[in-house]
Amino acid sequence: MDHPSPHADLLDALHQRLGERGLLRDPAAMARYLSDWAGERLGMPLAVARPASTTEVAETVRLCRAHGVAMTPQGGHSGLVAGALPAADGGELVISLERLDRIRDIDPVNFTMTVDAGCILETIKQAAAEHDCDFPLSLGAQGSCQIGGNIATNAGGLNVLRHGMMRQLVLGLEVVLPDGRVWDGLTALHKDNRGYALAQLFLGSEGTLGIVTGAVLKLSPRAIQSRTALLGLPSVEAVIALYGRARRECCDLLSAFELIPRRCLELAMEATPELTEPLDAPDPWYVLMEVSASGAMDLDAMLEGLLAHGMEANLVRDGALASSDAQAARLWQFRESMLEGQRRRGEHLRTDISVPISAIPDFVAQASRAIHARSPDCEIIAYGHVGDGNLHFNILPPAGMAETQKKAHLHDLETRLFEILDEFGGSLSAEHGIGRTKQAAYLARLSPVERELVEGIKALFDPAGLMNPGRILPDRR
Ligand SMILES: Cc1cc2nc3c(=O)[nH]c(=O)nc-3n(C[C@H](O)[C@H](O)[C@H](O)COP(=O)(O)OP(=O)(O)OC[C@H]3O[C@@H](n4cnc5c(N)ncnc54)[C@H](O)[C@@H]3O)c2cc1C
Structure with missing residues (x-):
């Protein structure tokens, strides 16, 4: 005997409102909404709704609210903390924003752009460039992540040291609230001090x-020239000393400054065999840096000067300055391919922590000692965006460790790493957010006052607790 689908009334109403393209119920059709970039997969949603307008999103939310069904907002599912993946119990409706993909308006004089939340980041960057502007958020997932996901996670990529994170790049928002009302906060004002900054509350709220x-996004003048260099350095101390010099000597035109250990270069060359040794001899640490300008400046002279001064001060051992866009792209390929190289090594601990920039050398040394004391044969791969104090202090389990032991072992090492991080006043999430995977560690570090405020905000916006339950805060339903 056929059992009626749970929430059949809701699904019928959604089907009627959103049409065939707007509601997926067949498991094969839903498959691509169930896993993220890392291949992690939680479970099966009730269905996948694909509304095509703000009005349809609002109606979908109103219907869910009326039927007491939880919702999972979903962008490009490139998030790395399982925030956009539906729970395993089949009780959540995935609401994908992918059909809200219109660039609504570009104002190159006001340096703003108004977009639908489902626009892919890469599309936004291209549209800005066509109007002689830059939208400066750049990250590895930009071909698939959506601007709504970037907003919900307060994303920040390679250029944060120059342009800030999403919090600094958003002027106004339009939001469907958990009861289905639409808040129109689409202001294009660069200065606006009217009371509480409501839009900022949604930045980093992870769909909760x-x-x-x-x-409404803030644009910058388009960079008409940029230069990239890969430098070899003897130590993390040298990297940080060079960073201070680079900020000053490069007239605030520094747009990226990435710390890369030797091992990452090797992983990149393994993953992309056409990449070859970039400098004459191996160095323990590398910096991949970029300067860019929207006007005429002698960037070559600037970088050559920095390299010469760095060598005189024994900070830099060797360097390669890209002399064409193709060469620059090749250097950046090391940064991209090293992620794939790590992914190929199977299950490992990924972190996105931050400490004050000046503390990076001590932190890397102390954390490495503490982790190796616990697990002498594990492999540490620490790289990151130096200009933001943001490190991916990743750990590969010892070679040969049984698959069944890895999860618990890596969790134990993460706990130890976070203890060291606390000693440095650091953050356990500088980029990816809390989602599900960081929740316990996050909650354990909230003071009673912070916990009360955070839970109060959630209760004010979502008293029924149906909007992305169990992410950031525990599911209170
Ligand atoms: C290769 C790679 C490199 C990365 N590099 C960086 C980096 O440099 N910096 C960085 O910050 N992150 C980085 N990330 C993480 C990820 O790309 C970002 O978190 C991104 O902002 C997520 O966008 P998304 O559209 O994929 O969101 P999703 O993964 O779909 O969702 C992320 C969260 O946002 C919520 N959400 C999504 N859309 C909406 C919406 N419209 N309204 C409300 N809530 C919504 C979801 O419920 C979920 O909680 C990287 C990821 C990968 C795979």
Whole structure:
């Protein structure tokens, strides 16, 4: 005997409102909404709704609210903390924003762009460039992540040291609240001090306070030239000393400054065999840096000067300055391929922590000692965006460790790493957010006052607790 599907009334109403393209119920059709970039997969949603407008998002949310069904807002599912993946119990409706993909308006004089939340980041960057502007958020997942996901996670990529994170790049938002009302906060004002900054509450809220459907983004003048260099250095101390010099000597035109250990270069060359040794001899640490300008400046002279001064001060051992866009792209390929190289090594601990920039050398040394004291044969791969104090202090389990032991072992090492991080006043999430995977560690570090405020905000926006339950805060239903 056929059992009626749970929430059949809701699904019928959604089907009627959103049409065939707007509601997926067949497991094969839903498959691509169930896993993220890392291949992690949680479970099966009730269905996948694909509304095509803000009005349809609002109606979907209203219907869910009326039927008491939880919702999972979903962008490009490139998030790395399982925030956009539906729970395993089949009780959540995935609401994908992928059909809200219109660039609504570009104002190159006001340096703003108004977009639907489902626009892919790469598309936004291209549209800005066509109007002689830059949208400066750049990250490895930009070909698939959506601007709504970037807003919900307060994303920040390679250029944060120059342009800030999403919090600094958003002027206004349009949001469907958990009860289905639409908040129109689509202001294009660069200065606006009217009371509480409501839009900022949604930045980094990971879909727990409402569904972002539109945004006004802040643009920059388009960089007409940029230069990239890969430098070899003897130590992390030298990297940080060079960073201070680079900020000053490069007239605030520094747009990226990446710390890369030797091992990452090797992983990149393994993953992409056409990449070859970039410098004459191996160095323990590398910096991949970029300077860019929207006007005429002698960037070559600037970088050559920095390299010469760095060598005189024994900070830099060797360097390669890209002399064409193709060469620059090749250097950046090391940064991209090293991620694939790590992924191929199977299950490992990924972190996105931050400490004050000046503390990076001590932190790397102390954390490495503490982790190796616990697990002498594990492999540490620490790289990151130096200009933001943001490190990916990743750990590969010892070679040969049984698959069944890895999860618990890596969890134990993460716990130890976070203890050291606490001693440095660091953050356990500088980029990816809390989602599900960081929740316990995050909650354990909240003071009673912080916990009360955070839970109060959630209760104010979402008293029924149906909007992305169990992410950031425990599911209170
Ligand atoms: C290769 C790679 C490199 C990366 N590099 C970086 C980096 O440099 N910096 C960085 O910050 N992150 C980075 N990330 C993480 C990821 O790309 C970002 O978190 C991104 O902002 C997520 O966007 P998304 O559209 O894929 O969101 P999803 O993964 O779909 O969702 C992420 C969270 O946002 C919520 N959400 C999504 N859309 C909406 C919406 N419209 N309204 C409300 N909530 C919503 C979801 O419920 C979920 O909680 C990287 C990821 C990969 C795979």
